[in-house]
Amino acid sequence: MAALVVAFFAIQAGFHGFTASLPVALVKAGLPDAEIGLIVGAAAVVQVPAALFAGGLIDRFGGPRVLLLGGLSYLAGALLLTLPGAGPGAPLVTGLLVAARVFQGIGVSMTTPAAFAIVPGLVNRSRLGMGLAQAGAAQNLTMAIFPPLSLFLLDAAGLQGVAAVIAAVVAVGAVLVIRLERSAATTLAKTAAKTPRTGDDGALVDRGPRTSGRPRWLGFAWRRAWTVPLLVIVTMTVHWGVVVSYLAQVAEPAGANIGIFFTADALAVFVLRIPVGWLVDRIPPRPFILAGLVGTLACVLLLLPTPSTLLFLVSGFFAGAGGILVIGPLLMVMSHRSTDRDRGSGFAFFYVAMALGNAVGSIAGAPLVAAGGFVFAMSALGISGLALAALLTLADTGLGSPGGLRVRPGATAGGRE
DSSP: OHHHHHHHHHHTHHHHTSTTHHHHHHHHTTOOHHHHHHHHHHHHHHHHHHHHHHHHHHHHHOHHHHHHHHHHHHHHHHHHTTSGGGSTTOTTHHHHHHHHHHHHHHHHHHHHHHHHHHGGGTSOGGGHHHHHHHHHHHHHHHHHHHHHHHHHHHHHHHHHHHHHHHHHHHHHHHHHHHHHHHHHHHHHHHHTTTSOSOOOSOOSSOOOOOOSSSOOTTOOOOOGGGHHHHHHHHHHHHHHHHHHHHHHHHHHHHTOOHHHHHHHHHHHHHHHHHHHHHHHTTSOSHHHHHHHHHHHHHHHHHTSSSOOHHHHHHHHHHHHHHHHHHHHHHHHHHHHTOOTTTHHHHHHHHHHHHHHHHHIIIIIHHHHHHHHHHHHHIIIIIIHHHHHHHHHHHHOGGGGSGGGOOBOTTOOTTOBO
16 A cells, blocks of 8 residues: 555646646736636546546556556646746647646546555455545645645746646656556466455455456446435535636735645645544445535635635635545445446546536636626535535435445345445
């Protein structure tokens, strides 16, 4: 697990290194709010087809190879932003920025599900929640460190300077992933003769290519049991699309440090992720999810008054705490409702759901921001999305059971899905 955690931390800098710095750079360049929202939201839009494609790749070729492919996409996006045409006022700024965001969207759609798909092969099934929490903590630590660091670099060296540093970090992560893939391949070769490739006990390292069963090549799998958890993710993530695309536009004129929001968010997730992972291995997920939706609502409400650094600190903490109380349990639910043959698709759909929520908030927020400003867009999209997520959580009876598993009508305890 340690090798995966370190590699994932470095790789994810390719996305979180631009979470705060890119919209702030666009605001300073004088771009209109709607154009900023569309540029930033391009990553979320491309995630949907890219994640579906990634799910089939993970099921077919295994997590480490797809994690490396996503890291290379991040590297391409960062290198594009080191070009002179990515500087403020350059003629090609919009085209280059959109292209860079597309690569970043492809990167996150591959790296995140790939990393989580590796975890069940590294830990025992009874510790799955904890293992997923450890991998997620690496991602959250990246988000805690790189947004404020990127803003410092932005002031010192501009967007190209930010991109150069992020490219170097991602390159280190890619090297670590190559070593991880070789280690996994060696472990697989040693255990393949003794251990069946099928089963779901989590005893093996990620099993690599799946060649048995119905061939899907690059196609993805689908299970009905995934539907409600994924819809919960879509609806509760809408507010985040508004935050990422439009919060900088109200923070900069007010002199509030937007980097504090993302740092507080990530630190809250980092602190709570391991305890939540431990608890969801023992307690049904529904109470955690509902508590997380309440915490996220507190974040949304705190973002409605005039921005200040203190409000960003508190609202960011609620955003992180609420988010992990929802995402942590649902990651475990998705894994338990999957098998080795389709878990890559399951985690890919999970991040498709997050991308859809972000896209709705970012793109649907553009006309709402133009009509009534940030407060109007956040109120209309964020609050309604959280209310719908709560109703969906109550509707899925399996979320009230240990592990989030659903018992089929008339089945015994072993007849779960």
